[in-house]
Amino acid sequence: MAVLSTLNNWPFLKAFLDKYPKSLADLKKPRSIVRVIATFVFLNALRKFIITRYFDRLSHLPAGLFAFTYVFTGLGVYTGRSHYFLPKTHERYGKIVRVAPNIVSVADKDAIHEILVASDYPKSEIHEGLELYKQHSLFSSRNKDFHKNRRRLVAPAFGLQYLRSLEPIMADCIRILIQKIDEILQDPTSVQNGAKILPKGHINICSFMNRLSLDIIGETAFGESFHMVKDDNHPIPKQMAKSLKRSMQQTFNPWMRWLVPIDYSFIDFSVERVNVRRQAGEAGRRADLLQFLIDAQANERASGNGETGDEYADMIAGKLTDRAVQTEALVFLIAGSETSSTAITVALMYLVKHPKALRRLREELDQATASNPTGALPTYDQVRKLTYLTACINESMRLRPVAATGLPREVTEDTVMGGYNIPKGTIVLAQISQLHYNADYFPEPNNFFPERWIPEESPFPPIQDFTFYPFSAGTRNCVGKNFAMMAMRLILATILTTYDIEYVPRQREDYVQFITTAFATESYVIKMKKRVGA
Numbered sequence: 001m002a003v004l005s006t007l008n009n010w011p012f013l014k015a016f017l018d019k020y021p022k023s024l025a026d027l028k029k030p031r032s033i034v035r036v037i038a039t040f041v042f043l044n045a046l047r048k049f050i051i052t053r054y055f056d057r058l059s060h061l062p063a064g065l066f067a068f069t070y071v072f073t074g075l076g077v078y079t080g081r082s083h084y085f086l087p088k089t090h091e092r093y094g095k096i097v098r099v100a101p102n103i104v105s106v107a108d109k110d111a112i113h114e115i116l117v118a119s120d121y122p123k124s125e126i127h128e129g130l131e132l133y134k135q136h137s138l139f140s141s142r143n144k145d146f147h148k149n150r151r152r153l154v155a156p157a158f159g160l161q162y163l164r165s166l167e168p169i170m171a172d173c174i175r176i177l178i179q180k181i182d183e184i185l186q187d188p189t190s191v192q193n194g195a196k197i198l199p200k201g202h203i204n205i206c207s208f209m210n211r212l213s214l215d216i217i218g219e220t221a222f223g224e225s226f227h228m229v230k231d232d233n234h235p236i237p238k239q240m241a242k243s244l245k246r247s248m249q250q251t252f253n254p255w256m257r258w259l260v261p262i263d264y265s266f267i268d269f270s271v272e273r274v275n276v277r278r279q280a281g282e283a284g285r286r287a288d289l290l291q292f293l294i295d296a297q298a299n300e301r302a303s304g305n306g307e308t309g310d311e312y313a314d315m316i317a318g319k320l321t322d323r324a325v326q327t328e329a330l331v332f333l334i335a336g337s338e339t340s341s342t343a344i345t346v347a348l349m350y351l352v353k354h355p356k357a358l359r360r361l362r363e364e365l366d367q368a369t370a371s372n373p374t375g376a377l378p379t380y381d382q383v384r385k386l387t388y389l390t391a392c393i394n395e396s397m398r399l400r401p402v403a404a405t406g407l408p409r410e411v412t413e414d415t416v417m418g419g420y421n422i423p424k425g426t427i428v429l430a431q432i433s434q435l436h437y438n439a440d441y442f443p444e445p446n447n448f449f450p451e452r453w454i455p456e457e458s459p460f461p462p463i464q465d466f467t468f469y470p471f472s473a474g475t476r477n478c479v480g481k482n483f484a485m486m487a488m489r490l491i492l493a494t495i496l497t498t499y500d501i502e503y504v505p506r507q508r509e510d511y512v513q514f515i516t517t518a519f520a521t522e523s524y525v526i527k528m529k530k531r532v533g534a
């Protein structure tokens, strides 16, 4: 009360409160409505500020309070930081913890295997927030028959053989990245309009990896680069990211639907790109993911498995309708860009902080690419089997898996997990990051130690099956895994053979996760210097 009366004596606050609506009749006045909305916006901003600034302290909240914030206020998802609460909650309450009335967080190896692989529980309703045009998609669908059919049609696009045809496309995008970085190293003011000008030799590698991943997916899934590396001003990626973030927030905060409508116009972009490719006919053919989808649709039609014309029935059956082709291309963009860019930035972050590992990796890459003429990029054949490169990628994905809040699945019958009764309908979050930090499976879990992945060199017992899930497992594992690993190998190899890179201290390294995981500040800066002869 004392605090309130003190605040009430502040002239500004007093004037504000005096005019604040005090009855329903007051509320009908337009000015009162503006005041109520202004208060709401202010309190919401304050709430967001407190959570984003002080999440470390808040992460000590016990599970009950966490449950309240996570489910009832949607705070965790609202700020994208719910995953900070979970490790503390497990530390305190064990491997299987009820974090909300209907949500159980699971950090037990056998239970996670049961959830993802053995029982193969369907995805939870949270995924419905990612349905575009109310269409099931490979990523979002909870319907097993649909998924089986759609996966059968889409998966061959990510087979190693087909992916090889994408290498030239990826290489062109990487070449543009190198040109742009060289330009900024020469002249730091040549960053795009609005971007922060960093000291000479400093590069925001997080921003560049984001933009490069978008360009690669743009080229492979839509047949057109977003030119994000070069110009960073294509409206679609930003608009889509904003809309999907809103959509996830609204899944947890349904009341927000009344306040902030979601702009789904980015879908038009996909419709237009698919039309352009179709209209170009044979002359427009090229080996990429979009072409694969268009060809798969044509094959289905030719073999009598095409659409029936009943839109709903076709959708449920997983038929490759025109809408389905447009949707799946967008799914590649959603599922494949931020995930890959975060994974590459994280790998670079660990490497600059571990110069010994960086040196060893550089030696391995130099040896593998020794026969290349000056300026030539490493090829996939040169890097695909490099032991230490794979070990570094695995180790960074172990420490920072992109699915940081856990993989949500819905239990379809009453069951028992780790001695607890889990009723049908419960949402279980498979906490893969808790496994990755479990010292029983990964001794000295907090250390970046790539050698643990090389059996002849590791001082630790062999890594057990089903303890490492960066791409999930079972029927819903990442269909783009080979694509992502190929891009990561090519990009890391090119950066490390072209530049000397160094750590820049005192930066924020924390994550936020709405759909996939990203650096909270959208920034990670490293020092870069062109190598002599590169």
Ligand code: HEM
Binding pocket: 138, 139, 140, 151, 331, 332, 333, 335, 336, 337, 339, 340, 343, 402, 403, 407, 408, 469, 470, 471, 472, 475, 476, 477, 478, 479, 480, 481, 483, 484
């Ligand atoms: C380092 C990069 C990547 C990581 C760490 C990653 C991780 C994952 C994970 C953990 C899942 C399972 C999600 C869940 O169960 O809720 C998943 C699913 C998926 N990912 Fe990836 N992903 C990456 C890159 C990509 C790329 C490049 C593409 C496509 C171009 C892609 C497309 C998909 C799709 C379509 C699914 C849903 C598959 C299904 O349910 O059948 N991902 N990914």
